[in-house]
Amino acid sequence: MRYACLIYYDPKQLFGGAPDSNAALEECGGYDEVLTRSGHFVAGEALELPDGAKTVRKRAGRQVVTDGPFSETKEILGGVVIIEAADVDEAARVIGEHPLARIGAIEVRPLVDFSEPRPEL
Template structure:
């Protein structure tokens, strides 16, 4: 099964972290990510730029509107993600626990839907 880990960060908590500690944590994350990738558990990962660089598109009643920033006002923002392979939600949570970012926000772990089965169900061509 595939799972997406969505890493949400509280910028206030992250800003309080000394730069050398942040760098140490990031090095550790890269080392863990490399090990998970080599073991076939990590399929992809990426950090996201600051929310101030985002644009949000909404279409309502045929009219599109683009606004700066994320969709909703929130203290935490989406900072990155990992696409992982695991046998169960519990195994995916164990992988998520290996990364330190829940101390500075939260890590949401969500199963990835099988798009091929949805494609088949709705009759979309392959």
């Protein structure tokens, strides 16, 4: 099964120059290769900071575009890694070794299998 590993961090902490943050950033460059060697890596991308982003909503037939995502949290979504794993526990164990797990948080979420029925709420 495939899992999206959403990487969140506080940019002031990550890019603030602290030795632990600098070490994590150095290790990130090769971590996709670690996941590839273990057979888990599917894809991964880092995101630019959100000040250049746009948020799009369509309501009542009208599209509304606003600058950036705005939230009350210091942590931002900074990247995504897609991995293959047998189950969510294996996915969490595998991505838990990612260098940015030491600085921020990584949400592990199964990707939708559209051949399965929709969830019932």
